Structures are given as structure tokens and as C-alpha cells.
Amino acid sequence: MINPILKFVACCRAAGYRISTAEVIDCVEQLELVDVLDETEFRAALRANFAKSRRDQEHFDRLYHLFFHELRGDLSEQEGLAQKADQVINSLRDQANGDRSHNAIIEFLSGDPLMFLEMMRQIQTQGDTPSLGMKFNLGPLANRLRVMVGLNKVREEIGRYLQDNPFAFNSAMRQELTRYFHEYLQSAFALLLKEPRPYTDEQRGYKTHEKHLMELGERPFASLSAREIEDVRDVLDNLVRKLKDIISRRYAQNREGVLDVKKTLRRSARYNGVPVEILFRKRPPKKGKIVTLCDISSSVWSAARFMLNVLYSLHECFEKVNSFVFVSGLKEVSEVFDNNEPNHAIEMILKDLEFNYYVPTDYGETFRQFKHDHMDILTKRTTIIIMGDARTNYLHPEDRILGEMRERCRRVIWLNPEPLSSWNSGDSEMYAYKQHCHELRQCRNLNQLIEFIEELML
Amino acid sequence: MTFKNVTDVQEKLQVVGYITSREIATVVFLASATNKPILVEGPAGVGKTELAKAIARAFDCELIRLQCYEGLDEAKALYEWEYAKQLLYTQMVKDKISDVITGAKTLTEAVDRIADQEDAFFSERFIQPRPLLKAISSKDPVVLLIDEVDKSDPEFEAFLLELLSDYQVSIPEIGTIKAVNIPFVVLTSNNYRDMSDALKRRCIHIYIEYPQRELEMRIVTIKIPGISVRLTEQVVDTVRNIRNIDMKKKPCISETIDWARSLLALNVEEITPDVLLETLNMLCKYRSDAQAVKVKAQELVN
Numbered sequence: 172m173i174n175p176i177l178k179f180v181a182c183c184r185a186a187g188y189r190i191s192t193a194e195v196i197d198c199v200e201q202l203e204l205v206d207v208l209d210e211t212e213f214r215a216a217l218r219a220n221f222a223k224s225r226r227d228q229e230h231f232d233r234l235y236h237l238f239f240h241e242l243r244g245d246l247s248e249q250e251g252l253a254q255k256a257d258q259v260i261n262s263l264r265d266q267a268n269g270d271r272s273h274n275a276i277i278e279f280l281s282g283d284p285l286m287f288l289e290m291m292r293q294i295q296t297q298g299d300t301p302s303l304g305m306k307f308n309l310g311p312l313a314n315r316l317r318v319m320v321g322l323n324k325v326r327e328e329i330g331r332y333l334q335d336n337p338f339a340f341n342s343a344m345r346q347e348l349t350r351y352f353h354e355y356l357q358s359a360f361a362l363l364l365k366e367p368r369p370y371t372d373e374q375r376g377y378k379t380h381e382k383h384l385m386e387l388g389e390r391p392f393a394s395l396s397a398r399e400i401e402d403v404r405d406v407l408d409n410l411v412r413k414l415k416d417i418i419s420r421r422y423a424q425n426r427e428g429v430l431d432v433k434k435t436l437r438r439s440a441r442y443n444g445v446p447v448e449i450l451f452r453k454r455p456p457k458k459g460k461i462v463t464l465c466d467i468s469s470s471v472w473s474a475a476r477f478m479l480n481v482l483y484s485l486h487e488c489f490e491k492v493n494s495f496v497f498v499s500g501l502k503e504v505s506e507v508f509d510n511n512e513p514n515h516a517i518e519m520i521l522k523d524l525e526f527n528y529y530v531p532t533d534y535g536e537t538f539r540q541f542k543h544d545h546m547d548i549l550t551k552r553t554t555i556i557i558m559g560d561a562r563t564n565y566l567h568p569e570d571r572i573l574g575e576m577r578e579r580c581r582r583v584i585w586l587n588p589e590p591l592s593s594w595n596s597g598d599s600e601m602y603a604y605k606q607h608c609h610e611l612r613q614c615r616n617l618n619q620l621i622e623f624i625e626e627l628m629l
Numbered sequence: 630m631t632f633k634n635v636t637d638v639q640e641k642l643q644v645v646g647y648i649t650s651r652e653i654a655t656v657v658f659l660a661s662a663t664n665k666p667i668l669v670e671g672p673a674g675v676g677k678t679e680l681a682k683a684i685a686r687a688f689d690c691e692l693i694r695l696q697c698y699e700g701l702d703e704a705k706a707l708y709e710w711e712y713a714k715q716l717l718y719t720q721m722v723k724d725k726i727s728d729v730i731t732g733a734k735t736l737t738e739a740v741d742r743i744a745d746q747e748d749a750f751f752s753e754r755f756i757q758p759r760p761l762l763k764a765i766s767s768k769d770p771v772v773l774l775i776d777e778v779d780k781s782d783p784e785f786e787a788f789l790l791e792l793l794s795d796y797q798v799s800i801p802e803i804g805t806i807k808a809v810n811i812p813f814v815v816l817t818s819n820n821y822r823d824m825s826d827a828l829k830r831r832c833i834h835i836y837i838e839y840p841q842r843e844l845e846m847r848i849v850t851i852k853i854p855g856i857s858v859r860l861t862e863q864v865v866d867t868v869r870n871i872r873n874i875d876m877k878k879k880p881c882i883s884e885t886i887d888w889a890r891s892l893l894a895l896n897v898e899e900i901t902p903d904v905l906l907e908t909l910n911m912l913c914k915y916r917s918d919a920q921a922v923k924v925k926a927q928e929l930v931n
Contacts, residue, residue, distance in 0.1 A: 189826065197663070197833075209635075209651075211655065215651070215655035219835055223834040
């Protein structure tokens with residue numbers, strides 16, 4: 172009982188599983204408890220101990236089938252055949268020229284797939300190494316071809332051996348043997364052709380996915396393709412979920428109120444050292460308000476949409492989010508966001524025909540309008556986030572109004588999607604606005620946006 | 630608190646209304662026979678949590694549940710000292726304390742005498758047990774469900790390891806508390822992140838899939854006794870068809886049951902594309918998913 176299990180474990184390890192000795196011991200112990208002759212139970216016990224993640228299971232099932240069904244399947248039934256088969260294999264061994272893949276195939280035929288599986292795995296992992304520049308998978312392909320040629324060669328050798336020794340076997344036995352080896356070679360072929368794909372594909376997909384996101388993090392928003400925009404949204408969704416968790420916990424924890432030992436002891440001094448009043452930590456911190464002003468001329472919009480998306484996904488973490496968009500004039504869009512799902516709202520704003528996107532951006536006019544209509548929404552708990560390139564098209568920047576706004580609110584943060592080097596060049600009035608801002612940030616790719624949002628929230 | 634064999638598991642779980650495949654039953658049986666925790670993985674809604682509840686019902690013992698989340702710490706999972714109670718008790722027994730230190734010649738002696746009494750204040754009386762400590766110190770056997778363990782932080786996972794391998798916890802002021810009865814532990818995971826190899830190694834793993842057609846039909850029949858065979862077949866087939874669509878959240882068993890219930894409530898005897906569209910919100914939790922189903926409603930029903 173133990174031997175076949177150990178052999179199977181060795182094969183699993185050769186195929187790239189990490190199976191610890193403890194797990195093998197557990198499994199053998201457990202097999203004594205179940206009905207080994209019931210295959211579902213037997214398989215479930217092996218699977219529960221050896222393939223401990225979803226990703227491994229499909230491949231495990233295939234290995235299981237190979238090991239317990241395809242290999243040595245009918246040997247016990249026909250002793251004579253087994254002997255003859257061994258005879259053929261031994262003669263092949265004698266002829267073997269020391270080539271590794273050739274040896275592996277012969278061992279595979281003799282019912283020991285270890286070397287063959289190891290070889291398969293090498294071919295796969297080789298395929299996984301990222302090559303510089305152009306991506307080829309010629310390496311693994313060539314290796315696979317080589318093994319295929321090897322398999323055919325072994326098939327020929329077997330045929331030749333059977334022909335060269337006409338007296339050793341009767342014709343029925345010869346047919347049996349041919350069929351027998353054919354099945355083995357077939358399953359080796361199947362391993363070679365089918366097996367690696369789902370396995371490596373998943374791994375490869377996984378790896379490059381992470382890498383892809385890393386690259387995505389550094390790409391300027393303006394140059395994203397439609398597909399990448401979707402990816403960015405996924406990343407932001409994850410971020411939002413994480414932040415919400417953290418923040419809701421912060422509030423929940425504070426609401427509960429932990430005993431404040433220091434304060435309780437200090438207060439007890441009043442009552443002759445008796446802690447009559449037990450004091451708890453403070454009530455939750457008050458939530459902040461956010462006012463966003465977004466330049467939606469085409470130069471900035473690509474970055475602004477993502478920021479709006481995140482802010483609105485997080486809106487329950489703020490008391491209120493007011494948002495405005497502007498090109499040459501200001502327009503409040505809070506309502507659109509309140510009533511619609513963020514992505515949808517963004518589309519709606521873009522399609523809003525009343526708004527003229529094709530005029531030069533006028534920051535001065537925007538600020539004048541804000542002062543006139545909306546100054547009252549700014550309180551000491553408001554954070555203003557302005558997203559724009561500060562390119563005023565040589566119109567009056569009205570930076571003085573921004574100063575007034577600063578007086579009334581808690582913080583002013585300016586996000587600029589342009590690279591640092593081009594700030595204040597040409598018509599950019601970044602430095603005129605700079606003196607009124609608490610914080611200036613570059614925000615032109617995903618990483619910078621994530622960094623900003625995390626700092627804002629935590 | 631053990632099962633006799635795999636069939637026994639299936640029977641006992643069925644009595645309490647949980648139908649398992651043979652594979653799941655095998656794993657449950659092995660876990661109960663070897664006192665090992667089970668790590669259950671699978672898509673949302675296939676009955677991972679329900680499995681633990683059913684096991685508790687089958688053993689007729691208490692289910693202690695620990696819901697994991699990011700930032701869960703020992704104070705919330707294991708135990709916490711009740712400071713307020715300690716402080717109040719100190720005040721109330723003040724006279725006793727002065728009794729203890731009367732006659733002490735030096736300050737050191739007085740402190741020593743009080744130190745001798747220290748245990749009184751750090752005893753189990755002042756401990757507020759949280760799920761894990763409760764499960765370990767319980768006199769009767771319990772089922773401990775550690776739900777969504779993948780949501781917890783890696784540090785907490787490391788802490789769980791210690792608990793799951795020895796079934797004991799150490800509280801510095803009191804000492805080590807060993808499990809009276811080894812609880813039957815079920816961990817569930819949604820694949821939010823991969824669990825560490827060390828944790829996996831200590832557990833028996835089971836991946837619960839969407840059930841086979843026959844199994845799902847049996848589940849529906851047992852959950853909704855009054856339902857006709859024909860409707861059950863249609864419900865299960867339609868849901869299985871819907872699962873083949875590429876969607877954000879596929880309908881799971883609990884949704885199949887909810888849907889079947891609502892169809893019964895509406896007195897529907899035959900599922901038509903119209904019926905599907907009208908009751909779609911029982912099955913699809915996202916707008917985009919509902920849209921995808923709407924487009925294919927005709928072929929899904931047949």
C-alpha cells in the first residue's frame with residue numbers, strides 16, 4: 172500500500188507539487204480509515220492531502236488518472252504479457268545511448284513516469300522564463316518536438332525488436348504487445364501535447380497579470396487603451412474595497428470605545444483614588460467633506476475620470492462629496508454622481524451636450540463662478556481637490572480667489588496630470604496657484620493616483 | 630464526536646438537511662477521525678459555511694463562529710482582560726488589601742504580600758473569552774467555524790497555526806490553556822488570497838464545486854419539500870445554463886433555492902423566458918449579469 176503512494180508522491184513532486192512528508196504521513200494514516208477499494212474515497216483522501224489549492228486540482232486529477240489508470244493498468248491481469256513487455260523494455264534499455272529523454276521514455280514505458288514528468292516540467296518552466304525583447308516560445312516548442320521525435324523513435328525500436336525476434340513471441344502476443352506499448356506511448360503523447368497547457372497557461376496568466384498591472388501603474392492615463400482602462404478600474408475597485416474595510420473598522424472601533432486607563436486614573440484622583448468615572452477613548456473622528464474641481468478638457472480628463480471614480484466609490488467614507496467640472500465655466504455634477512453608479516455617471520457627463528468642451532480652458536472664470544455661487548459649501552472640514560494642468564490659455568488666473576477659498580477650508584490639494592518638468596512652462600500658471608495650495612502632486616498614472624488616495628484616506 | 634464511516638457521514642448530514650457528495654463526506658469523515666481541521670474552498674454560496682453548521686447540528690453540539698476580517702487581532706479572537714471590572718473590584722476589596730498589608734514592617738514586605746495575591750486579579754474571572762478561547766475551553770465538544778480566513782492578516786494566520794497544531798493557547802498572566810475537547814475546526818476561504826503552505830499543511834483540503842445536476846436537484850427537493858419534480862428539473866437546468874455564461878457572480882445553490890421558493894410563491898408551474906426575466910433579480914446580483922442573461926433568456930430556458 173505504502174509503496175504505490177510513495178511512488179505517486181514522487182511523481183507529483185516531479186510534476187512540481189510541494190508535498191511535505193507530514194502530508195504523506197497524514198495521507199497514509201487516513202487511507203487506513205477509508206475504504207480503499209471505493210475509488211471516490213481513495214481519491215478524495217489523496218486529493219485532500221496533496222492538492223491543496225484550486226489551481227492544482229485539475230492537474231492533480233490528470234496525474235491521478237495517469238498513475239492509477241493508464242500506467243500498469245492491466246499488467247496484473249496478464250502476467251505473461253508483463254514478462255514479455257519487461258523483456259522488450261530491457262532490450263531497449265540495453266540499446267539506450269544515454270540520451271536523457273530517451274531514457275525517460277523507456278522508464279515511462281516500464282511504468283515509472285517520474286523522469287518523464289520531470290522532463291515535462293522542465294520544458295514548461297523553461298517556457299515561463301520571460302525573455303527580453305521579442306517573446307518567443309520556440310525553446311519549449313523545440314524541446315517538445317524533440318521528445319515527440321524520441322517517442323516515435325522508441326515506437327520504431329519496439330517494432331523492430333518485435334520483428335527481429337520472430338521466435339520469441341507468437342503472433343497474438345506480438346499484437347498484444349504492440350497494442351500495449353501503443354497505449355503507453357499514446358498517453359505519453361497526451362501528456363506532452365495536452366498536459367502542459369492548462370497548467371502553464373494559468374501560471375503564466377497569473378504572473379504576467381501581476382506584471383501587467385505593475386506596468387500599468389506607470390503608464391500615463393492619457394495613453395491607456397480601452398482594455399487597460401478596464402484593468403485600471405479593477406485595480407481601483409480592489410483599492411476601494413480595501414480602504415473601505417480599513418476605514419469602517421476605524422469608525423467601528425472608535426464607536427465602541429476602549430477603556431482609557433490614563434484618563435480614568437487621573438480622574439479618580441478627584442474621588443480619593445476611587446475610579447468612580449470610567450473614561451473611554453474618544454468618539455469617532457468626524458468625517459471630512461470633499462469638494463473636487465475637475466478640468467475636463469481633453470488634456471486632463473483621462474486622469475480626472477479615475478479620480479472621480481475612486482472618490483465616489485468611497486463616498487460613504489466622507490460626509491459629503493461635491494464635485495464640479497469646468498472648461499470655460501463651472502458646472503456642478505454632484506447630483507449626477509449621487510444618482511448614478513460612478514462609471515455610468517462619468518459617461519453621462521462626457522455625453523452632456525450642453526457643455527462645451529471645445530473652448531479654451533478658463534481657470535479664472537471658473538474660480539470667479541465658484542466664488543459667486545458656491546463659496547458657502549466650504550467649511551473648515553472641507554478638503555478641496557483640484558485636478559487640472561493649470562494651463563490658463565494666457566487668461567487671468569485669478570489665483571487670489573483660490574487664496575480666499577483656502578482661507579475658508581481645511582486643505583487645498585492640486586493634482587496635476589502633467590509631468591513635473593512642464594509645470595509653469597508656457598501658459599501653465601502652476602506657480603501662481605502654488606502659493607495657495609497646501610499640497611501639489613503629480614497625478615498622471617495609476618501608482619500616483621493610488622498613493623494619493625491612500626494618503627488622503629488614511 | 631465521530632462518524633463511523635463515509636456513508637454514516639452522508640446519512641447524518643442528510644438528516645440535518647445537508648446533502649453532500651461522496652468526496653466531501655470522505656473528507657469530513659477523515660477530519661473527524663484524525664482530529665484535523667478542514668479547509669473548505671469554493672465559490673461563494675456553495676454551502677461552505679453551511680457545511681460547518683450542518684456538522685454542528687449532526688453532532689448536536691454548539692457552533693462557535695469566528696468571522697475573520699482584515700485587522701482581526703488576538704484581543705478580538707482569543708481573549709481580552711476586562712479592565713473596568715478589575716478596577717472596580719480593586720476598589721471594592723480595598724479594605725481587604727489593607728488587612729493584608731497591616732503589620733508589614735517595610736514597604737518591600739507590603740509589596741511582596743500584595744504580589745502573593747496577584748493571582749486574584751489575573752484570574753479567569755476577569756478574562757473575557759472570545760471565540761477561539763471559548764472553543765478551546767468548552768467542556769462539551771464544539772464545532773469551531775473560522776469563516777473567511779483568507780480575509781484575515783498573515784499575522785493572524787500565523788497565530789492560528791499555533792492554535793491548530795497543538796490546540797492550546799498561552800495567556801502570559803495565567804499560563805497555558807489546553808483544549809478539554811479538541812474542537813472540530815472548519816476553516817472557509819473564498820480565495821481572496823492564497824493561504825500559506827504551513828496552514829494548508831495542517832489542514833485537510835476540500836474544494837466544493839457547484840454540485841452535479843442530480844445532487845442539486847436533491848438539495849432543492851429537500852429544502853423545499855412541496856416542489857414538483859418537473860419544476861425542480863427546470864429550475865436546476867436553467868440555473869446550470871446560466872452558470873455557463875461569463876458573469877461577475879454566478880448564481881449559487883442558495884440562489885437556486887431562493888429562486889425556486891419565489892417561483893413557488895408566485896404559483897409558477899412552468900418556466901418560460903418571461904418568467905425568468907420577471908424573477909431575474911433573484912438570480913443575478915449585478916446589472917451587467919442580468920443584462921447578459923436577458924439577451925439569452927430564450928435559449929437558457931430551453
